[in-house]
Amino acid sequence: MNVGIICEYNPFHLGHRKQIVRIREDFGADSGVVCAMSGNFVQRGHPAIFDKMRRAEAAVRCGADLVLELPAPVCLSSAEGFAMGGVSILSRLCDGLCFGAETADAEALSAASQALLSEDFSPLLRERLATGKSFPAARQAALTAMGLPGSLLETPNNILAVEYCKAILAQGSPMKPLPIRREGSYHAQTPDAANPSASSLRLQLEQGADISPYLPIEAARCFENAPIHTLQAGERAVLYRLRTMTEAEFAALPFGSEGLWRKLMHAARQEANLEAVAAAVKSKRYTRTRIDRMILCACLGITQAQMEAEAPYVRVLAFNDRGRKILKAVKKQGFFRNAGEPVDHPYQDLERRWENLYPLFRVDAPGVPGGNLRERLFYPPKFTNP
Amino acid sequence: MNVGIICEYNPFHLGHRKQIVRIREDFGADSGVVCAMSGNFVQRGHPAIFDKMRRAEAAVRCGADLVLELPAPVCLSSAEGFAMGGVSILSRLCDGLCFGAETADAEALSAASQALLSEDFSPLLRERLATGKSFPAARQAALTAMGLPGSLLETPNNILAVEYCKAILAQGSPMKPLPIRREGSYHAQTPDAANPSASSLRLQLEQGADISPYLPIEAARCFENAPIHTLQAGERAVLYRLRTMTEAEFAALPFGSEGLWRKLMHAARQEANLEAVAAAVKSKRYTRTRIDRMILCACLGITQAQMEAEAPYVRVLAFNDRGRKILKAVKKQGFFRNAGEPVDHPYQDLERRWENLYPLFRVDAPGVPGGNLRERLFYPPKFTNP
Structure with a gap:
């Protein structure tokens, strides 16, 4: 095996x-x-x-x-x-x-994954997002609404585990979780x-x-x-990129939906360092990790299109x-x-x-x-x- | 006045x-x-x-x-x-x-400037460059060949002074040197x-x-x-630029004639730091300052065309x-x-x-x-x- x-x-x-x-x-x-x-x-x-x-x-x-x-x-x-x-x-x-x-409960993880992939899930999630909840919180609430333990999605490794199970289901993978x-x-x-x-x-x-x-x-x-290697050590390289990007380049970034790319563009043109740029873009709606990834994608020249290919x-x-x-x-x-x-x-x-x-x-x-x-x-x- | x-x-x-x-x-x-x-x-x-x-x-x-x-x-x-x-x-x-x-001898500086601008000068300079002399050395020798003191061009402030006088003559400037x-x-x-x-x-x-x-x-x-502010402090920003430039961008740089842009491109893609990049490009023919300027132009996005405008x-x-x-x-x-x-x-x-x-x-x-x-x-x- x-x-x-x-x-x-x-x-x-x-x-x-x-x-x-x-x-x-x-x-x-x-x-x-x-x-x-x-x-x-x-x-x-x-x-x-x-x-x-x-x-x-x-x-x-x-x-x-x-x-x-x-x-x-x-x-x-x-x-x-x-x-x-x-x-x-x-x-x-x-x-x-x-x-x-x-959890090592493969059944529970698979059930949650199936629910997240089902047609019923999207409208439930959208409803909860509309109340201003962050994405992780809205997802937990939507899962609970389907009669499954939303608390499963509270811990970082379970969240990733459910994503693995979802990917296996979605791709019809021969792999067993x-x-x-x-x-x-x-x-x-x-x-x-x-x-x-x-x-x-x-x-x-x-x-x-x-x-x-x-x-x-x-x-x-x-x-x-x-x-x-640390992000800090390469800070000025990243700032160079952020300070020389065109509007079109910001718009082409991944994670930039809902105007997030525009927020990043303005922050990059105003703030002195990476910490200040990320802090200016951060809000309840977007995790810091998402912003950090977006900034690193900018530095590496990874666009939404390349991310999807x-x-x-x-x-x-x-x-x-x-x-x-x-x-x-x-x-x-x-x-x-x-x-x-x-x-x-x-x-x-x-x-x-x-x-x-x-x-x-x-x-x-x-x-x-x-x-x-x-x-x-x-x-x-x-x-x-x- | x-x-x-x-x-x-x-x-x-x-x-x-x-x-x-x-x-x-x-x-x-x-x-x-x-x-x-x-x-x-x-x-x-x-x-x-x-x-x-x-x-x-x-x-x-x-x-x-x-x-x-x-x-x-x-x-x-x-x-x-x-x-x-x-x-x-x-x-x-x-x-x-x-x-x-x-020297404070305005006459001598003006005479040298006139000689450098004259039609006779270019062929004399080219001859000396063809023997493998660096540009400054060839220029001194060519001036001497015209019966003027080439040694005037030995010292840094005189060299710049002659350039000022040349510019005044060439532009028909109302300014007196x-x-x-x-x-x-x-x-x-x-x-x-x-x-x-x-x-x-x-x-x-x-x-x-x-x-x-x-x-x-x-x-x-x-x-x-x-x-x-020092170049050293911004080294990683400059290296970011050098490592992400396309061939066309290198070719568009000022100071890039005689294949110098290609040498810089190869060095930028091989060497770890700015000192090593400049050292790899440096030769008897090109001064270190010329290379440093070329690198800073790359960082700032200044092309030959912008330099001339x-x-x-x-x-x-x-x-x-x-x-x-x-x-x-x-x-x-x-x-x-x-x-x-x-x-x-x-x-x-x-x-x-x-x-x-x-x-x-x-x-x-x-x-x-x-x-x-x-x-x-x-x-x-x-x-x-x-």
């Missing part, structure tokens, strides 16, 4: 390895573990703290068999788009999709030794602390001396022998391309642009453009010399 | 006031002193250390009557273009042009108490030193607590009563516009872009876009309430 994981590994830590170990306990030691991982930019609208090649290598050294790159427009989508993109990629290779959630109960807090500020949160580890890294106690030793070695191919970042075999079965389709492999497609120009910009977020000093493009995919040496 | 000065005042110091005092000693206490000063970006391809409004105020508080802004495309031109732009503006208002030089011998080294690293160099003062400022001993007290007050209007940054009277005589022409005054012309969009980008070079933190656009021109209060 091949089990897929949609992930960011930002950075890879003990909790992530625990999930991989658990998959092999539950589904057999010979199960394939295939990760669809965010590349150099992540869901919260920030650059990844370590680059994708290092994070992919850490995953394979810690038990994953194959790491594929979620295209940047997928990573920077809403939770729904993120799930749809990940499921669409993993459905080509996997029989199951494993994800952490506050495999929720496992996630322990520890997702966004705790100080790391919990057994179940650290990625955000607490990023905070530690930004403060120059040693996070190796919270990582598998193999991952710690991958990240040793690796440069860290499916990527023509997906990059393979790392694998071991088992991962290579999993890939071989479908490789002929040409959908999976090795990291750094030239592809004669206009999408490659977009990839280059993103790769050239990521090193501007490096904290210590700007890095060479497209550094990751010059790296080969990771394949552990012990497998090449048995 | 109205005497013009083409200047940068980056920053205004004791030597600059000495020049203004000297003008009134030589041409009468009631002489008008009109400055055509670089705005927020200067000839060496860097942002000005203090913003233009503060520098213009310092000049008027220290004896200048009227400060006009040299348009950014003039500031970022070659020495020849810089002189042509400044002379063209000041010719509308002044009878003389005063400039410092290593008024060279004065400049004391002290132009680019000394440590400030000379009596004749500090602007570059030594910038170095002091970047190191956090107090430069007030080298400034007139009125100028020191203007610059007290004023934020400083004359600005449709010029901004007045500061004046006193005498300056206002000088201006009044020609104000009806509509060529001089007050700082911050809206002008219905596409050139204003370019000005906005430059004003929005300058605060990204602020050292302490990025400043609000277009901060200078919200300021009124400086008019000393003592003149308004006599």
